[in-house]
Amino acid sequence: MRKTKLGEFEELVLLTVVSLQQDAYGVEIKRTLEKRMKTKLSVGSIQSALKRMEEKGFLTSEFGEATLRRGGKRKRIYSATTYAHRVLSEMKQIRSSLWDSIGKLTLHLKFQ
Amino acid sequence: MKPDELQPPKWPVRLLRFLLKGKYIEEIEGDMEETFYATAEEESPAAAKRMYYRELLRLLRPILLRNFKSSFHNNSIAMFKNYLAIAWRNLLKKKGYSALNIFGLALGISCCILIFMYVDYERSFDRYHEKGDRIYRVIHGSTEQTEDTYWVWNNAPIGQALKDNFPEIDKVVQFSGRADLLLTNGDITHQEEGVFFMDSTVFDVFSWKLLKGNPKTALSAPFSIVLTESTVKKYFGNEDPLGKSLKGSNSAGRAEGGEYQVTGVMEDVPPNSHFRFNALLSMSTFRKSRPEIFNEWGYADFYTYFLANDQFNLANFESKLPDFIKRVRKDPESKYKIIAEPLSKMYLGTVAQRQPGETGSIANLYIFSVIGLFVLTIAMVNFMNLSTARSMERSKEVGVRKSIGAARSHLVFQFLGESFVIVGFSMLMAVIFVALALPSMNNITGRPMELMHFVTPLNIALLIAVTILIGLIAGSYPSFVLSSFNPVSVLKRSIITNKTGVFLRKGLVVFQFSLSIALIASTIVVAMQMSHILNKQLGFDKEQMLILDYNYDEDVNRKREVLKNELEKLPEVSSVAFSRSVPGSYFPNAWTEIISPEGQMKGMAQPIFQVGMDFINHYDLKLAAGRSYSRDFPSDTIGGLVINEAAARQYGYSNPADIVGKKYSQWGREGEIIGVVKDFNYISLHNTIEPLTLPLEPFACRYVSVKVKSADMTAAIEDVRKVWSQLAPHRPFLYSFLDDDFDRQYQKDFNFRSLFSIFSSLAILIACLGLFGLATYTAELRTKEIGIRKVLGASVNSIVGLLSKEFIILIFVAIIIATPAAWYAMDRWLEGFAYRMTIQFWVFVLAGLAAVLIAALTISFQAIKAARGNPVNSLRSE
Numbered sequence: 001m002r003k004t005k006l007g008e009f010e011e012l013v014l015l016t017v018v019s020l021q022q023d024a025y026g027v028e029i030k031r032t033l034e035k036r037m038k039t040k041l042s043v044g045s046i047q048s049a050l051k052r053m054e055e056k057g058f059l060t061s062e063f064g065e066a067t068l069r070r071g072g073k074r075k076r077i078y079s080a081t082t083y084a085h086r087v088l089s090e091m092k093q094i095r096s097s098l099w100d101s102i103g104k105l106t107l108h109l110k111f112q
Numbered sequence: 113m114k115p116d117e118l119q120p121p122k123w124p125v126r127l128l129r130f131l132l133k134g135k136y137i138e139e140i141e142g143d144m145e146e147t148f149y150a151t152a153e154e155e156s157p158a159a160a161k162r163m164y165y166r167e168l169l170r171l172l173r174p175i176l177l178r179n180f181k182s183s184f185h186n187n188s189i190a191m192f193k194n195y196l197a198i199a200w201r202n203l204l205k206k207k208g209y210s211a212l213n214i215f216g217l218a219l220g221i222s223c224c225i226l227i228f229m230y231v232d233y234e235r236s237f238d239r240y241h242e243k244g245d246r247i248y249r250v251i252h253g254s255t256e257q258t259e260d261t262y263w264v265w266n267n268a269p270i271g272q273a274l275k276d277n278f279p280e281i282d283k284v285v286q287f288s289g290r291a292d293l294l295l296t297n298g299d300i301t302h303q304e305e306g307v308f309f310m311d312s313t314v315f316d317v318f319s320w321k322l323l324k325g326n327p328k329t330a331l332s333a334p335f336s337i338v339l340t341e342s343t344v345k346k347y348f349g350n351e352d353p354l355g356k357s358l359k360g361s362n363s364a365g366r367a368e369g370g371e372y373q374v375t376g377v378m379e380d381v382p383p384n385s386h387f388r389f390n391a392l393l394s395m396s397t398f399r400k401s402r403p404e405i406f407n408e409w410g411y412a413d414f415y416t417y418f419l420a421n422d423q424f425n426l427a428n429f430e431s432k433l434p435d436f437i438k439r440v441r442k443d444p445e446s447k448y449k450i451i452a453e454p455l456s457k458m459y460l461g462t463v464a465q466r467q468p469g470e471t472g473s474i475a476n477l478y479i480f481s482v483i484g485l486f487v488l489t490i491a492m493v494n495f496m497n498l499s500t501a502r503s504m505e506r507s508k509e510v511g512v513r514k515s516i517g518a519a520r521s522h523l524v525f526q527f528l529g530e531s532f533v534i535v536g537f538s539m540l541m542a543v544i545f546v547a548l549a550l551p552s553m554n555n556i557t558g559r560p561m562e563l564m565h566f567v568t569p570l571n572i573a574l575l576i577a578v579t580i581l582i583g584l585i586a587g588s589y590p591s592f593v594l595s596s597f598n599p600v601s602v603l604k605r606s607i608i609t610n611k612t613g614v615f616l617r618k619g620l621v622v623f624q625f626s627l628s629i630a631l632i633a634s635t636i637v638v639a640m641q642m643s644h645i646l647n648k649q650l651g652f653d654k655e656q657m658l659i660l661d662y663n664y665d666e667d668v669n670r671k672r673e674v675l676k677n678e679l680e681k682l683p684e685v686s687s688v689a690f691s692r693s694v695p696g697s698y699f700p701n702a703w704t705e706i707i708s709p710e711g712q713m714k715g716m717a718q719p720i721f722q723v724g725m726d727f728i729n730h731y732d733l734k735l736a737a738g739r740s741y742s743r744d745f746p747s748d749t750i751g752g753l754v755i756n757e758a759a760a761r762q763y764g765y766s767n768p769a770d771i772v773g774k775k776y777s778q779w780g781r782e783g784e785i786i787g788v789v790k791d792f793n794y795i796s797l798h799n800t801i802e803p804l805t806l807p808l809e810p811f812a813c814r815y816v817s818v819k820v821k822s823a824d825m826t827a828a829i830e831d832v833r834k835v836w837s838q839l840a841p842h843r844p845f846l847y848s849f850l851d852d853d854f855d856r857q858y859q860k861d862f863n864f865r866s867l868f869s870i871f872s873s874l875a876i877l878i879a880c881l882g883l884f885g886l887a888t889y890t891a892e893l894r895t896k897e898i899g900i901r902k903v904l905g906a907s908v909n910s911i912v913g914l915l916s917k918e919f920i921i922l923i924f925v926a927i928i929i930a931t932p933a934a935w936y937a938m939d940r941w942l943e944g945f946a947y948r949m950t951i952q953f954w955v956f957v958l959a960g961l962a963a964v965l966i967a968a969l970t971i972s973f974q975a976i977k978a979a980r981g982n983p984v985n986s987l988r989s990e
Binding site for chain 1: 144
């Protein structure tokens with residue numbers, strides 16, 4: 001694993017970006033995450049996570065189309081870098097291997 | 113909901129744009145807006161707004177925010193340092209100019225500060241009363257009077273009547289006229305001048321603190337006395353006076369003498385009060401001895417103040433007054449009229465006469481404020497002049513700076529900065545000047561002003577604001593003109609003929625000298641008017657007149673013949689007379705009826721001087737008709753009356769001889785007019801001579817006037833004192849000089865004259881400083897020209913003339929401008945005097961000559977120096 005850290009919330013945002021693909025812009029990310037996490041999130045928290053990950057090289061972004069609902073302001077569409085994909089799958093692997101080891105452990109505990 | 117109807121709140125959006133990093137603004141603002149509209153649809157517009165604020169707060173994260181620290185370039189700080197360094201070097205390089213600039217400005221500013229302090233102090237009168245906005249007093253007049261002549265001092269029953277008829281009046285406090293009582297504790301006897309008989313409600317209305325005793329009851333019982341702290345010191349030293357007693361002499365017409373119980377000690381009345389006193393006697397003392405006066409509408413000896421409550425409305429109150437007066441006077445024809453005067457107007461801006469204390473003059477405050485502004489303007493003009501004049505010298509600097517890349521705004525900033533540095537220095541120096549000058553200022557104005565009182569946050573803020581303002585104004589012209597130079601022409605050394613600069617400079621010199629000349633002329637007029645007043649023949653003998661005050665003492669009045677004989681035996685004394693008043697002192701008014709030429713009794717209130725037998729001869733009053741009082745006519749004591757010409761005229765007799773023999777009645781006396789004296793100025797020359805009656809009432813007398821014929825006044829006083837202590841040992845020997853007493857009426861005018869001449873001289877001094885600097889500079893600029901002229905054979909005289917001519921012309925222009933302005937202003941000022949000098953034209957000639965002379969002296973010093981210089985020195989280096 002690389003030295004660059006990916007926080008827990010950042011990881012969730014990153015995954016959302018990946019899953020939303022072409023729709024991955026601030027408000028949409030927020031809406032999706034709110035639905036999944038069943039909690040309210042602020043624009044600020046999403047935005048700061050996005051900006052931080054952009055600085056760390058997990059995300060790239062470009063301006064998308066402007067809509068009336070945004071008062072004529074353009075969206076910024078985020079997409080994950082290959083580096084981000086690699087880190088994400090590494091994380092997933094680490095996690096699942098850990099989960100696997102828990103499975104054995106619980107079995108072991110049952111016998112005791 | 114359509115998005116164009118509902119919009120995110122304005123200022124948070126602006127704040128957001130200000131706070132966030134530029135590159136994020138569009139995206140985040142869009143996100144916020146989208147969320148906003150979504151919330152508005154799902155919930156409500158109000159909820160959306162609340163959401164917007166909440167979200168805005170949550171956006172405050174370091175990663176999203178603009179980096180404020182780095183938005184200033186470090187380069188600017190270096191520039192600032194450079195500006196300061198250059199400013200400092202310029203100050204040092206031209207020490208003479210800098211000193212002139214700073215000193216002149218400091219003088220101007222300190223004048224302004226002193227005047228501000230004085231005006232502020234005068235305006236602070238009576239402001240310390242906590243209920244001050246609800247305190248009013250009654251001033252009395254008549255519906256018949258043509259001019260507004262109101263009296264504060266009047267009858268007693270109005271107080272109770274107001275209290276009974278107006279629920280909006282909470283408390284009424286009345287006090288008597290000033291009683292000059294003799295107070296005694298054992299060996300210590302003083303004549304107390306500031307004593308009033310005062311209602312017990314005084315401490316409910318005014319905020320004077322009673323340090324000992326009960327404020328509700330201290331002045332309830334008869335023969336109670338409340339002393340101020342300094343009076344306590346005078347009589348009791350450090351003892352506790354409470355419960356002890358002071359022997360008080362009788363107060364004529366108010367109360368008999370007696371033992372006064374000290375029932376309270378109060379703090380001294382602050383000096384910024386429109387009336388002050390040393391002790392208060394209970395009004396019940398007065399009421400007990402003369403109860404009838406308190407129901408007598410025609411007897412004037414009271415001041416009536418009241419405390420209104422929240423329901424009080426001045427306009428509404430005054431509209432009810434005419435009916436109220438008719439009701440309480442039980443006379444629908446009553447001509448009596450009262451109005452209410454708020455506390456804030458009592459010191460400055462009262463219309464009434466017969467004040468319980470001194471009043472200020474708002475006109476004088478305006479005059480001083482204007483002078484203060486003049487002085488400051490002159491100082492600022494100096495600064496602008498010297499800077500514009502020096503602008504040539506610095507044009508190279510400007511050229512270099514511009515070619516390196518300085519923007520014009522930078523240069524404006526730099527020069528303004530320099531002017532701030534100078535003004536800042538001046539301000540510091542001015543504060544020091546003020547601290548040094550304050551004792552003398554207090555001496556002149558008689559006001560105990562303290563520097564520390566004026567150090568308030570507001571005043572400090574004001575001072576800083578003024579510093580900035582002066583810096584801006586004084587530095588504006590140099591900074592804008594200098595910064596506009598074209599670097600190419602400046603560096604090519606092509607001559608910049610800055611025509612506007614020269615014109616402005618000349619204009620400013622003219623302006624400055626117009627102000628100075630106007631001030632010189634006004635100073636001369638003020639001084640002349642004052643000496644006109646002091647030297648005017650008043651119509652009575654006021655020189656070498658010693659006045660002894662025994663305050664109506666009955667023993668002395670009984671011994672008057674003996675006293676007169678003994679005193680007249682002294683070789684130094686030529687004559688002696690008794691009277692109730694002397695010119696310039698207090699006198700009452702009495703209702704006086706005299707038969708008019710038409711044959712009816714005609715009544716009017718007349719000033720009254722009760723006199724002894726010899727008063728008229730003693731004061732050398734000239735008779736216009738009839739005769740004076742005489743011991744040959746015993747009936748004079750009962751029924752004779754002498755009046756002055758003005759009184760005769762007022763009753764309708766243009767020829768004074770016609771009124772002699774006519775019947776009169778006054779204060780219970782009846783008889784015939786026996787004589788008419790020529791008018792004499794028994795009050796200050798601010799007023800014309802008013803009618804006067806001089807009834808012969810030896811027992812109503814208060815003063816002995818002693819005419820001293822020897823030149824040795826000290827010895828004469830000593831001899832008079834010896835006679836006095838033999839015949840009236842119980843009375844302290846209180847003496848004064850009539851001319852001093854009379855001139856004391858002009859104290860305010862003297863103060864005015866002193867302040868006026870001081871500030872005018874300062875203004876002229878500052879203007880000269882500026883002229884000196886300017887002359888020095890011009891001479892320097894023309895060094896080469898002078899050198900060449902000298903080589904070609906010009907004389908020193910012609911060069912001095914050349915250098916001076918231009919300034920002298922400006923001064924003449926200033927004279928032409930200043931003369932009509934000063935004439936008009938002084939004419940207005942003189943309107944305040946009934947006896948005024950006529951302004952002679954030579955005053956302005958003199959003022960102009962003085963200005964020319966001063967300017968010529970200032971300039972010639974430099975001009976001669978330049979003209980005498982060796983041309984070799986000035987032409988050698990090129």
